[in-house]
Amino acid sequence: MSGNAALGEAAVLAGCTCYFGYPITPQNELTEHMAKRVPETGGVFIQSESEIAAINMVLGASVAGARAMTSSSSPGISLKQEGISYLAADELPAVIVNMVRGGPGMGNISPAQSDYLQATRGGGHGDYKTIVLAPASVQELADLVPVAFDLADEYRNPVIILGDGMLGQMMEPVSFDNIKPKKDYPKDYILTGAKGRPSRMIRSLLFDTKEEEEHNWKLYRKYQRMEQNEVRYETFLIDDAEMIIIAYGIAARIAKGAIKRLRQENLKVGMIRPITVWPFPMKVIQETAQQVSDFFVFEMSTGQLIEDVKLALNGKGHIHFYGRPGGVIPTPVELSRIVSRHCYQAAHRRKK
Amino acid sequence: MKPVYTRPKSLKEAHFHYCPGCGHGIINRLIAEVVDEMELRDTIICVAPAGCGMLLYNYFDIDTLESAHGRGAAVATGIKRARPENLVFSYQGDGDLAAIGTAEGFHAANRGELITVIFVNNGVYGMTGGQMAPTTLHKQVTTTTPLGRDSRLAGHPVKICEVFALLEGTSYLERVAVNKPSAIIKAKKAIAKAFQHQLKGTGFSLVEILSPCPTNWKMGTVESCKWIDDVMSKQFPLGVIKEVPC
Numbered sequence: 001m002s003g004n005a006a007l008g009e010a011a012v013l014a015g016c017t018c019y020f021g022y023p024i025t026p027q028n029e030l031t032e033h034m035a036k037r038v039p040e041t042g043g044v045f046i047q048s049e050s051e052i053a054a055i056n057m058v059l060g061a062s063v064a065g066a067r068a069m070t071s072s073s074s075p076g077i078s079l080k081q082e083g084i085s086y087l088a089a090d091e092l093p094a095v096i097v098n099m100v101r102g103g104p105g106m107g108n109i110s111p112a113q114s115d116y117l118q119a120t121r122g123g124g125h126g127d128y129k130t131i132v133l134a135p136a137s138v139q140e141l142a143d144l145v146p147v148a149f150d151l152a153d154e155y156r157n158p159v160i161i162l163g164d165g166m167l168g169q170m171m172e173p174v175s176f177d178n179i180k181p182k183k184d185y186p187k188d189y190i191l192t193g194a195k196g197r198p199s200r201m202i203r204s205l206l207f208d209t210k211e212e213e214e215h216n217w218k219l220y221r222k223y224q225r226m227e228q229n230e231v232r233y234e235t236f237l238i239d240d241a242e243m244i245i246i247a248y249g250i251a252a253r254i255a256k257g258a259i260k261r262l263r264q265e266n267l268k269v270g271m272i273r274p275i276t277v278w279p280f281p282m283k284v285i286q287e288t289a290q291q292v293s294d295f296f297v298f299e300m301s302t303g304q305l306i307e308d309v310k311l312a313l314n315g316k317g318h319i320h321f322y323g324r325p326g327g328v329i330p331t332p333v334e335l336s337r338i339v340s341r342h343c344y345q346a347a348h349r350r351k352k
Numbered sequence: 353m354k355p356v357y358t359r360p361k362s363l364k365e366a367h368f369h370y371c372p373g374c375g376h377g378i379i380n381r382l383i384a385e386v387v388d389e390m391e392l393r394d395t396i397i398c399v400a401p402a403g404c405g406m407l408l409y410n411y412f413d414i415d416t417l418e419s420a421h422g423r424g425a426a427v428a429t430g431i432k433r434a435r436p437e438n439l440v441f442s443y444q445g446d447g448d449l450a451a452i453g454t455a456e457g458f459h460a461a462n463r464g465e466l467i468t469v470i471f472v473n474n475g476v477y478g479m480t481g482g483q484m485a486p487t488t489l490h491k492q493v494t495t496t497t498p499l500g501r502d503s504r505l506a507g508h509p510v511k512i513c514e515v516f517a518l519l520e521g522t523s524y525l526e527r528v529a530v531n532k533p534s535a536i537i538k539a540k541k542a543i544a545k546a547f548q549h550q551l552k553g554t555g556f557s558l559v560e561i562l563s564p565c566p567t568n569w570k571m572g573t574v575e576s577c578k579w580i581d582d583v584m585s586k587q588f589p590l591g592v593i594k595e596v597p598c
Contacts, residue, residue: 018434044433048426049459056423056456060399060430063417064438068430086420191415191431193438195394201409203400203418 003138004168007097007161008033010145011069015182016095017043018061018068020054024076025109026165027099031071051076055083055096062092063202065190067149067182071097073165074115075106077123084158085124088219089204091189093152095145096130097161099168102327110327111166113251116304119162120278127216129223131230132160132278134248138172144275146179151230153185155222162277164300166250166329232275233284237263241270243320243343244288246309247298248274250329255298257332258339267343269296277305285312294346296320296339300328318346360384362393364413373573375530375563376404379472380411382530382540383443387414390547392439399428399442404478408443422453425460428467439550441468447477450486450510457512464521464555468546471512471558474565475584482568486510489587494568513560513593523555525593529562529585531577538590545598552598562588 001009008030011019019038021031031047038045044061048054054070061068072080077098087094098119102112119132131151135141141163152159191200206212236256238244247255252273262269272288274281285295295317297306302325309319320342324330359365362384368377387393396414400406402421409416419427424442432440449457449471460467476494477483483496487509491500513525524546528539539561546557562584564576571579 018430020430046429046433046463049455052423053426053429053456053459056420056426057430057433059419059423060417060427060432061434062430063427064397064431064434066434068434082420083423090417191397191417192435193393193395193397194413194415199413199415201416201418203409203416205402205406205418 001138001174002029002169002171003141003163004029004099005033006138006142006174007145008037010142010176010179011095012037012041013176013179014067014146014149016067016069016149017041018058018066019043020046020048020057020068020070022048022051022054022072022076024073026101026168027071027073027097029169030097051079052082055080058094059083059087059090059092062087062094063090063191065187065192069095069097071099073099073101074103077115077118081124084130085122085126085128086204087158088122088128088130089126090202091156093156094158095148095152095161096158097163100162100164102325108327109165111164111250111300111329112325112327113164113249113300114304114325115162116277116299116301117307119160120280120308128219129226129278130158130160131155131226131276132162134162134275134277135167136249136252136273138167138170138174141167142174142176143178150183155226156189157222162249164250227279230276231279231281231283233281234273234275235284236271236273238270238272238288240268241292242268243294243296243339243346244292245269245271245296245298245339246274246285246305247271248277248305251299254330254332254335258336261332261336262339262343265340267340269339269343280308280312282312285309289313289316293317293350294320296322296342298322298335300330301325360388362387362413363411366410368411369407370404371567373564373566373576374404375474375561376472378530378536379470379539379561379563380408382536382543383470384412386540386544386547390544392547395437396439396441397431399424399431399440401442401444401448403445403448405443405445405472422448422451423456424448424453425465425467425469426456429460429465432465432467436466439547441470443470444472445478446471446473446475446485446487450512458516458519461516461556461558462519462521464523466550466553467556468550469558470543471560472563473560473588474563476565476568478565478568489584509587511588513558516558517594521556522558522594523596524549524557524598527560527562527588527590527593529580529590531562531564531580549598554596554598560588562590
């Protein structure tokens with residue numbers, strides 16, 4: 001099954017009853033899957049007139065109490081940022097999928113990781129954050145979809161699934177057995193008509209600056225809770241490692257292939273793979289930096305993830321970097337050659 | 353003694369902030385009266401706009417969401433599709449519906465979404481200080497058309513009802529005004545009619561309301577009401593623009 005279709009099926013099984021989307025490559029298989037499957041389960045599918053309309057339909061469905069999702073790829077995600085900011089401000093749950101492609105501008109339709117900073121820094125206007133899940137396989141994509149919906153409901157906040165064109169379009173076996181029936185979350189904020197209760201008002205306009213400030217701090221405290229409780233990562237062969245690759249998503253998959261080759265050359269290379277790129281797994285990197293001095297950031301951009309690694313290391317250790325932007329897909333062989341060179345250089349430096 | 357005129361139950365005990373002579377207060381009240389009379393308070397959901405009308409959530413005692421500027425029809429679509437049992441309306445100004453949110457309004461209308469748009473046309477951007485709106489009349493002076501709207505440079509007044517009438521998804525489109533008692537009575541009937549169309553599921557309904565903005569028109573309140581009759585309604589003719597059987 002393609003990653004896009006698997007994602008859609010997982011969303012349906014996780015209780016997504018409202019999907020709104022606009023065509024853009026490389027995520028069309030998801031929209032097409034939802035066009036078929038969501039109405040079959042009695043839900044709502046609309047092919048909207050734009051990405052802006054789609055995210056606002058998501059907002060409407062969310063405020064009406066539904067599990068709602070939209071998906072797009074980089075240029076379309078830029079258009080959705082207004083709505084994501086409103087979702088965060090209004091504290092409404094939603095899942096937004098970004099199958100990243102090469103950019104900026106129209107770019108191309110090839111896989112890329114160049115929306116990392118947009119995804120992890122809020123992306124739209126104002127002081128807000130979204131949880132960002134970055135799967136590295138079709139199975140993990142399917143597994144993380146219900147997690148995304150649950151986190152969105154738990155924190156009443158938009159959650160981003162950050163994939164890329166390769167993850168979306170590659171075919172792999174996938175099982176949906178892990179998906180449990182959706183939990184019940186208190187929906188005491190949704191709009192249903194004010195029957196037998198005072199009317200409710202959901203808004204983000206707070207003219208009183210003190211009220212707006214308090215709202216900002218309230219959101220900030222929520223984001224702190226996410227940072228404490230929701231960090232997810234995978235470590236791979238780090239116990240004896242002298243060089244730690246840090247990579248996420250499809251780049252981590254490539255890195256795993258490279259590490260297997262490097263290990264055959266007796267180069268002690270391991271990997272820390274952030275699964276949540278926000279909140280970022282700072283602590284495990286900091287702890288690893290007690291034993292290891294060399295960190296190798298690998299990403300399919302000119303260098304965005306590297307900023308978080310630098311923040312985590314805070315001047316400690318040595319950071320190496322290899323990036324391929326523009327939709328280029330590096331091979332494990334190519335990466336292993338680069339990492340290998342850096343390993344020898346680092347060993348030489350350490351001897352000195 | 354039987355009271356003949358009281359505050360509608362769907363309006364909170366609050367004073368309107370609107371400028372003297374503004375039409376929003378009248379329109380807010382008319383909606384609340386219709387909600388009471390049709391007993392809709394338990395099921396109605398309002399989508400508030402950006403602009404002067406946004407503060408209606410301080411007045412309406414009904415479930416309300418404030419939408420981003422221009423996105424009211426898309427948000428209302430999401431609510432209505434998720435909760436078809438509710439009556440959903442968006443309240444939008446001319447900049448909101450006829451400029452930044454044209455795509456959302458047009459396509460909601462074209463899909464025949466079972467929502468109602470209350471479209472307040474006062475020919476200017478009110479809250480931001482009286483800039484040219486898509487509905488500003490030919491030669492009308494605003495802060496961004498200091499020499500009057502020159503259609504060669506700034507286009508023509510947009511007639512939303514007439515444009516939407518061409519779309520097969522629309523079922524009820526009427527243009528009314530709130531500049532005199534007889535017009536206000538008609539406006540109230542139009543709002544009720546639009547809600548009836550939504551309840552019957554005939555299609556997308558919209559009531560365009562010509563509304564005075566004396567502050568930004570730089571006119572007196574009486575003069576503003578007269579200007580709607582003498583000038584504005586010549587460009588925007590009043591009446592039912594389209595109605596399918598309900």
